[in-house]
Amino acid sequence: MSSLSSTPDARSTSVLRRMPSDEVLGLGSRAKQGLSQIYGRGDLIVFGLGVMIGAGIFNIAGRQAATIAGPGVILSFMIAGIASLLVALCYAELASAMPVSGSAYTFTYVVFGEMWAWIVGCALIVELELAAASVARAWSLYAAQTLADLGVQVPALGGKAVGPDLFTLAILTVLTFVVAFNARVGLRVLWVMVGAKLAAIAAVIVVGARHVDAANLASIPADPLPLARDADVLHSTLFGLTFGQAHAFGWLGILAAAPAIVFAYVGFDLVATTAEETRDAPRVVPQGMIRSLAITTVIYIAVAAVMVGMVRYTKISLETPLGNAFRAVGEHFMVHVINIGAVLGLTTVILVLLVSQTRVVFAMARDGLLPRSLGRLTGRHQTPATASLISGAAAILLAELAPVLTMEQLVVMGTLFAFLFVAAGVIALRRRMPELPASFRTPLFPLVPVLAILATLWLMVNLQVITWIYFAVCMAGAVLLYLLYGRRASLLAPPPPGRGRHRR
Known part of the structure; x- marks a missing residue:
C-alpha cells in the first residue's frame, strides 16, 4: 500500500486539510483495496x-x-424536476472526476477540507439512517393495510406507527443481511422489485387514463388564496417567517407546491455512492443518475396527470387520494394494485438506502474518520459486512424506539445540506x-451550479424552523465529535512523535 502523497494540505494539523486528489483517484482505479465492480449503466438507472x-x-x-396547486400540480412537478436536474448535473461532474464511494462526503474532503467533509x-x-427507519415504518403500515384489504388478519405487533413493530423489524433485518453478505443478490432483488413496481405504476396510468376528464385538467384556479400560518412559530417555515404568507392555487400555489x-x-x-462499484464509472455514473431522474420525472408527471384528470381537485380525498379516485x-x-405497488416501492427504497448508508460509512472508515x-471488506464477495450490519442495526433501533415518521424533514435537511456543498x-x-x-x-458553467445553489436554498427555507434547530444541534454535536475523535484518528493527521507515517 502506498502512503499518502505529500501535498501542502496533507499531514497538517489544520481542520481544513484536504484529501489529495491523486489519493482519491488511486482508490477509484483500484490501486488500493476497493469494492467489487458489479454495476453497469442499466443497474444504476x-x-x-x-x-x-x-x-x-400514489399520494x-x-x-x-x-391543498395547494390544483391541476397546476403538473407544472409543479415540471418545476421540481428542473430544480433537481440542476443539482444532478453538479453531482454528475464530481462523480465523474472522483468515482469512489462516499459521494458528497468524498467530494467535500477533496475540495473544501476535512472538517467540512466530516460534517x-x-x-x-x-x-440515511432516519430515512431507512422511517421508510421501514411506512412499509409496515402499507403492508398491514394490504393484508387487511385482502382479508388476511394482521398480527397485533404489525403495522404500528409507533412502538415495537414486527413488520418493521422483519424488513430491515432481511434487507440488512442481503446488503451485508451479497451485493449481487441485492442487485438482482432490486431489478425484480423495480420491474414489478413499474408494472403496477403502468397499470395505474393505463387504467386511470381511461377515466380522465379534460375538464378536470383545465380547471386551474386563477386567483391565489392565502395559506393559514401556524400560530406556533417553531412549526412555521423559514420562508413564511422571512418572506411573509404563502399562497395556494394560481401561479403562487404552483410554485409553493414545488x-x-x-x-x-x-x-x-x-x-453517486455506487461509483467505486461501477464499471467505467466516470461515464456511467453521470448517465445513470441523470437518466433515472429524467425517467422518474416523466413517471411522476404521468401519474399526476391521471390523478387530477380522474377527479376534480376540489373533490380529491386527502386519505389515499389515488385509491379513492379509482373507487x-x-x-x-x-x-x-396501488397497495402492492406501494409495498414494493418502499422495499426498494429501503434497500437502496441501506446500500448507500454502508458506502458512506465505509468511505469515512477507510479515511480513518x-x-x-x-x-x-470481508467474504467471497468482498463486501463491507461490518459497516452494513452496524448501519442496519442502528436503523432498526431508530425505527423501533423513535417516532421516525415525524422526522422526515430532518432527512430532507441532511440531503439539501449535501446538495449545497x-x-x-x-x-x-x-x-x-x-x-x-x-x-x-x-453545462453552462457557472450558471448551472449557481442556479443549483439558489434552488437548494429555496428548498431549505421551505422547511420548518424546528427542523433547522434540530439539524443545527445535530451538526454541533458532529463538530464536537470531530474535534474529540476524528481530527486525531484521520489518516491525514500527523503521526505521533517516534512513529512511522500512516499508511492506507
Whole structure:
C-alpha cells in the first residue's frame, strides 16, 4: 500500500486539510483495496428508480393538488424536476472526476477540507439512517393495510406507527443481511422489485387514463388564496417567517407546491455512492443518475396527470387520494394494485438506502474518520459486512424506539445540506484543480451550479424552523465529535512523535 502523497494540505494539523486528489483517484482505479465492480449503466438507472419512486408517487400529486396547486400540480412537478436536474448535473461532474464511494462526503474532503467533509458525512449518515427507519415504518403500515384489504388478519405487533413493530423489524433485518453478505443478490432483488413496481405504476396510468376528464385538467384556479400560518412559530417555515404568507392555487400555489414535490425526487444523489462499484464509472455514473431522474420525472408527471384528470381537485380525498379516485370511477381492483405497488416501492427504497448508508460509512472508515474495522471488506464477495450490519442495526433501533415518521424533514435537511456543498464544489473544483480529468462537465458553467445553489436554498427555507434547530444541534454535536475523535484518528493527521507515517 502506498502512503499518502505529500501535498501542502496533507499531514497538517489544520481542520481544513484536504484529501489529495491523486489519493482519491488511486482508490477509484483500484490501486488500493476497493469494492467489487458489479454495476453497469442499466443497474444504476434501476438503482435510481428504486430509491426515487416509493409510495409517495400514489399520494403526493393528489394531496398537493387538493391543498395547494390544483391541476397546476403538473407544472409543479415540471418545476421540481428542473430544480433537481440542476443539482444532478453538479453531482454528475464530481462523480465523474472522483468515482469512489462516499459521494458528497468524498467530494467535500477533496475540495473544501476535512472538517467540512466530516460534517457532510455526518449529515448523510443522519439522513440515511432516519430515512431507512422511517421508510421501514411506512412499509409496515402499507403492508398491514394490504393484508387487511385482502382479508388476511394482521398480527397485533404489525403495522404500528409507533412502538415495537414486527413488520418493521422483519424488513430491515432481511434487507440488512442481503446488503451485508451479497451485493449481487441485492442487485438482482432490486431489478425484480423495480420491474414489478413499474408494472403496477403502468397499470395505474393505463387504467386511470381511461377515466380522465379534460375538464378536470383545465380547471386551474386563477386567483391565489392565502395559506393559514401556524400560530406556533417553531412549526412555521423559514420562508413564511422571512418572506411573509404563502399562497395556494394560481401561479403562487404552483410554485409553493414545488418544494414539497422536489422531496419526492430526492435520492438521485445516492447513485453517486455506487461509483467505486461501477464499471467505467466516470461515464456511467453521470448517465445513470441523470437518466433515472429524467425517467422518474416523466413517471411522476404521468401519474399526476391521471390523478387530477380522474377527479376534480376540489373533490380529491386527502386519505389515499389515488385509491379513492379509482373507487370513485368504479375501478376497485386498482386499490389492491396501488397497495402492492406501494409495498414494493418502499422495499426498494429501503434497500437502496441501506446500500448507500454502508458506502458512506465505509468511505469515512477507510479515511480513518470512523473506526477502521468499518472499512474492512470481508467474504467471497468482498463486501463491507461490518459497516452494513452496524448501519442496519442502528436503523432498526431508530425505527423501533423513535417516532421516525415525524422526522422526515430532518432527512430532507441532511440531503439539501449535501446538495449545497456539491453545487459549490463544482465551482471550487474548476478553480482549484482545473487539470482534474472528468468525463462529464456541468453545462453552462457557472450558471448551472449557481442556479443549483439558489434552488437548494429555496428548498431549505421551505422547511420548518424546528427542523433547522434540530439539524443545527445535530451538526454541533458532529463538530464536537470531530474535534474529540476524528481530527486525531484521520489518516491525514500527523503521526505521533517516534512513529512511522500512516499508511492506507
